[in-house]
Amino acid sequence: MRYRFFYSIIISYLLFFGSNAHSADLENGKELFKFCTLCHGKVGQGVIGGDFPKIGGLPEYYIADQIERFVKEKRFNPAMVTIGRLETMTKKEKEDLAAYIASIDIQEAAPTLTIPTFIGDAKKGKKLYKGDCKTCHGNKAQGKAKKNAPPTAWQYSEYLLRQIDFFKNKDRHHDNDPEDETFDDYTKEEIIDILTFISTLDD
Ligand code: HEC
Ligand code: HEC
CATH class of the missing domain: 1.10.760.10 (Cytochrome c-like domain)
Incomplete structure (x- = not known):
């Protein structure tokens, strides 16, 4: 009986520390x-x-x-x-x-947080988004873990625009790919339209 008691203490000890070893604090x-x-x-x-x-x-x-x-x-x-x-x-x-x-x-x-709707044409942006961004960033720009793609909804448009400029200038790599050409063929206006559509996805 005594052995069983000590045995169970050791097991719970292992379970406790074992389960904590990988979980974040x-x-x-x-x-x-x-x-x-x-x-x-x-x-x-x-x-x-x-x-x-x-x-x-x-x-x-x-x-x-x-x-x-x-x-x-x-x-x-x-x-x-x-x-x-x-x-x-x-x-x-x-x-x-x-x-x-x-x-x-x-x-x-932050219940009062709002993402202001951006300055472009959301309707045109929606079409471009569905064609070229949805596969990785998701239908509602909620992100897709299996593509490593972050959500872009609920983010400030000016920040996202700055990132796309970085991507275009190769100051930051989009999709972890130095050869990425996602943004090469878009005009500034079209990118603003895409970001405007994204800025309306706030639910
Ligand atoms: C001095 C100001 C400053 C401090 C302090 C700071 N950040 Fe930042 N952070 C920024 C700026 C500015 C950007 C945007 C950079 C850009 O435009 O590329 C950023 C971007 C980020 C991003 C990228 C977001 C995205 O959507 O890709 C993450 C993640 C981040 N910060 C995490 C942190 C964490 C964690 C800390 C604290 C340890 C921290 N930051 C402290 C200024 C700061
Ligand atoms: C093939 C998959 C893929 C496609 C298609 C794609 N993205 Fe991305 N995107 C990513 C990944 C992965 C990241 C995150 C890693 C990185 O690039 O830093 C990212 C990051 C971003 C970021 C930076 C977000 C932040 O918080 O800093 C923006 C903005 C962005 N993508 C916009 C777009 C737009 C707009 C389109 C459509 C024109 C698009 N992406 C198409 C995979 C993709």
Whole structure:
């Protein structure tokens, strides 16, 4: 009987620590998030006008991946890496942070957040979006994990436009592909139309 008692203690010990070994520490992530709020806002809501994107509620894989890109200067923003203390964070801390940011329910945390409708023609943009973006970013621009494609709905249009300029100039690689040509044949007006359609997808 005694043995059984000790045996069960050891089993529960293993189960407890075993299950925790791979799961992120959200409380720790929340602490670390304080280094991000200066620019991204208290709940990661970003800033209207898109200088600072909304990051609260983005998918965990995408946040983790982009953090690495900023640290490795594949996306260039030294102020964020330094002030956000990303350059000195351990792998585990970055995992906790990404998990915490992903866990934010942005509509609940920032009920007054709105994404202003952009300045182009949503109807024309819808046609282009359905033809060329939907397969990866999803019908409602909600993102598709299996394509590694983030949601673009509920994001400031000016921020997205800036990214597309980066993609066009090869300052950032779209779809992780240096040869990507997704945006080469679009006029600026057409891209604005696509982003206008995306900005209406706010449910
Ligand atoms: C000094 C201001 C600043 C701080 C502090 C900061 N960021 Fe940023 N962050 C930015 C800016 C500006 C961008 C947009 C860069 C661009 O346009 O390419 C950005 C972009 C991002 C993106 C990309 C979003 C997307 O949709 O691709 C992520 C993820 C991110 N930040 C995470 C963080 C995290 C996590 C922290 C805290 C550890 C943090 N940032 C701290 C300024 C900041
Ligand atoms: C073949 C798949 C694929 C297609 C098609 C595609 N994308 Fe993407 N897109 C991605 C992936 C993957 C990423 C994220 C990785 C990266 O590029 O940084 C991304 C990232 C983006 C971003 C940056 C989002 C952010 O938060 O910084 C924008 C903007 C974007 N795509 C717009 C578009 C538009 C507009 C179209 C249609 C004209 C399009 N994409 C078509 C795969 C795709």
